[in-house]
Amino acid sequence: MILQIVFILIIAIIIGFIINFAFIDGVLQAPFADAFIAFCENVLQLDYFAAQNAYNVLFQQNKPLWLTIGFILLLLIIFYIALSRFTRYFHQISNSIIMLADESEKEIHLPTELDFLEKKLNDVKYKLEKRARDAQEAEQRKNDLVVYLAHDIKTPLTSIIGYLSLLDEARDMPVEQKEKYVTITLEKSYRLEQLINEFFEITRFNLQSIVLEKDLIPLNYMLMQVADEFYPLLAPKGQKAIVNIDGEMTIYADRNKLARVFNNILKNAIAYSEPNSTIEISAQNENNQTFISFKNTGKTIPPEKLKMIFEKFYRLDSARSTQTGGAGLGLAISNEIVQAHGGTITATSHHNQTVFIVMIPANS
Incomplete structure (x- = not known):
């Protein structure tokens, strides 16, 4: 981009010198002078000597001024062209950022001059997409696991209720059988506690912040x-x-x-x-x-x-x-x-x- 601006400046300088030598000091001096004098005579109603004097005052004696004006005009044109390019670049960059925010599936494309930025934006886009996929997969795994845990909780809970019901109904149950049922009920209770703790672990995971001592x-x-x-x-x-x-x-x-x-x-x-x-x-x-x-x-x-x-x-x-x-x-x-x-x-x-x-x- 900078090389393009420098190139345009060089072209502007060359054009300025060509205009200066062509219209004022060069081969077009006489035709330009004759045309100006004719314009003064026909349009401004000046005599030949007044028109020639006007040409000398305006052009021959003010070459640096005209050259400066020409360069200023050229610089304004160059500034407008450069500003237009910058505005277009900013607009394209803004659209690319909107694509990132909207999680568009389309790949980001920028002008050749902005290849480095295009690569970085696409890298960010791919990382965000991967992070979103990973989060979605983790959320899906968590949901599946919650369903599995909920299903598995029913098994020990059903066993606990069943054995406790037997113990409650058969108060005169033999001691050995009662001990067996109590042991099984206790094991199922421990298993139920483990599953409930896993539920708490799932909900607590994202709330934890690791502080080291x-x-x-x-x-x-x-x-x-x-x-x-x-x-x-x-x-x-x-x-x-x-x-x-x-x-x-x-x-x-x-x-x-x-x-x-x-x-x-x-x-x-x-x-x-x-x-x-x-x-x-x-x-x-x-x-x-x-x-x-x-x-x-x-x-x-x-x-x-x-x-x-x-x-x-x-x-x-x-x-x-x-x-x-x-x-x-x-x-x-x-x-x-x-x-x-x-x-x-x-x-x-x-x-x-x-x-x-x-x-x-x-x-x-």
């Missing part, structure tokens, strides 16, 4: 404590969780929130590990970063699913039952907590082995 944490002790706490979930399937860390290791982070990250990852590993398998937990420091990995043996996660496991309300188990999946928020929340620490959480899955790696910067 960081201090130095003995990482070895924390990971061993996490592994020990999951023994009741590991034992029934013959699984084990072992912690392999060489030497003492500390990390500067929010103790409670980081423990929640480890709990979510380990819970996920237990749910999708093979029976009688071992979940390996390890950590190491490298380049002022701490890497904590969780490796489990189980069914390989397909790449398309692996990309989505950190999204809200996404569960690897797409079956309707929520017995093994939860609300699909554990890994999404873990991802947000790790990002709040300035770190990353990634997952890989090959040859029936899945590895989650949490990276926390040393100066987080």
